[in-house]
Amino acid sequence: MSPTIFMIILSSLATGTIITMTSYHWLLAWIGLEINTLSIIPLISTTHHPRATEAATKYFLTQAAASAMILFSSMTNAWETGTWDITQLSSTPSHIFLTMALAMKLGLVPVHFWLPEVLQGSTLTTALIITTWQKLAPMSLVYLTINSLSTTVLLLMGLMSTVIAGWAGLNQTQTRKIMAYSSIAHLGWMVAVSSIMMNLMVMNLIIYLIMTSALFQALIVSQSKTIQDTTMTWALSPTISILTMALLLSLGGLPPLTGFIPKWLILEELVTQNLIPTATMMALSALLSLFFYLRLTYTTTLTLSPNTTTTKFKWRLKPNQPTQPMLIATTTSILLLPLAPLMLM
Known part of the structure; x- marks a missing residue:
């Protein structure tokens, strides 16, 4: 083109x-x-x-x-x-x-x-x-019309999205399909909290956009289209391999990282509104998503698939993609947790 x-x-x-x-x-x-x-x-x-x-x-x-x-x-x-x-x-x-x-x-x-x-x-x-x-x-249309939409329907759709996306993502070997189910699960979290506290939905959307952009840029630079491809990321760049691991754990919502903020605050808000069964189901569905993030983490940083000796010299080839946008998005999506109080003010 x-x-x-x-x-x-x-x-x-x-x-x-x-x-x-x-x-x-x-x-x-x-x-x-x-x-x-x-x-x-x-x-x-x-x-x-x-x-x-x-x-x-x-x-x-x-x-x-x-x-x-x-x-x-x-x-x-x-x-x-x-x-x-x-x-x-x-x-x-x-x-x-x-x-x-x-x-x-x-x-x-x-x-x-x-x-x-x-x-x-x-x-x-x-x-x-x-x-x-x-x-x-x-x-933006959800934001503008939220007072007219049914809270019950939005909560139900958010709960179904998190559970079914987590369940369906377990069986995938293609990184693009895994990211698709990850997107569905994250949107489920946003929609579930949208009718209760709109500020949380907007914050969740911003963090989701930063984390997803960073991970896709890492996949683009390392040309990883399947889980097996991710095993050779270390040969291209050990730094990208480690950053990808931290990104995946952040997407899964582990506490020291940025992805923990939205899940924590959304669950807190759901419990405050006395929606304890919904909050419990969504927290359990986050474990399903965390499983396939951990599997990607494992293949990216801790394993090496059977390969010929020549593939171990992939590091000699410089990446042909610009890495500055990936660096900015990755750093933000890993280290944003201390700024959480400022984001909520």
């Missing part, structure tokens, strides 16, 4: 998200989502491979259906109330349609099946964009 076309696509991607995040009219929000969807399709299918074409088709159909549902929800609300204002969503059918549409946009259970398949058919760079930037527009 030529640099000009690539820049046009990226600028369209950014424009679509910004239009949705700053709009107050349902039609403007829908237009932003459509621009966003249409600009990511060429990035997914840029490798000219049948898997990439399949992933692009699945992504387009899913996102088009979700956008159509958002448009239908807003039209139903405008028909009943006479307003197109995003914050004035008072029709009950509109609530139901909007909740399902946003769940489909984000990839929440039970409409999550497209996300692992789309990521598996994409390149690691495109998968990074889908799991980070593409979550901003739907999350």
Whole structure:
């Protein structure tokens, strides 16, 4: 892909998200989502491979259906109330349609099946964009309409997402599918707390974006597409290998690291609201996710797969990717825990 076309696509991607995040009219929000969807399709299918074409088709159909549902929800609300204002969503059918549409946009259970398949058919760079930037527009709509959405439905979807994503991720050997289920689980935590304390959801989203970006950049630099590939990260760079281990443990939510902040505060808030069974189930589901993070940690830093002698000299080849963004994101996502009190003020 030529640099000009690539820049046009990226600028369209950014424009679509910004239009949705700053709009107050349902039609403007829908237009932003459509621009966003249409600009990511060429990035997914840029490798000219049948898997990439399949992933692009699945992504387009899913996102088009979700956008159509958002448009239908807003039209139903405008028909009943006479307003197109995003914050004035008072029709009950509109609530139901909007909740399902946003769940489909984000990839929440039970409409999550497209996300692992789309990521598996994409390149690691495109998968990074889908799991980070593409979550901003739907999350901004959740932020704007949270007073209209059902707390019970959001809690149920968040609980199902954390449990099912943790369960499904156990059986995966592809790093992109593991990251897809990791994304579903993290979004489940965000959605569960969104109707109770919005500040926590925003903080969780920011930390998730930083940690996921850092781990994807580490996978891109080391070219690790499967669990077996991660066993050779040490040969490319022992430093990246150690940082990847700390990143994975942070994503799992172990206490000294950044990923512990959101889980700790969300569980505390759920217990404060007397949702003790929900908090217990979500804490147990975090153990499922932690298992496949620990497995990746083990293969990345502690094992060496059977290989020829020549592969041990991979360190002679310098990485052809810039490592400065990875360094910044990695450091932030590992060492942010002491700043937790400042983030909550």
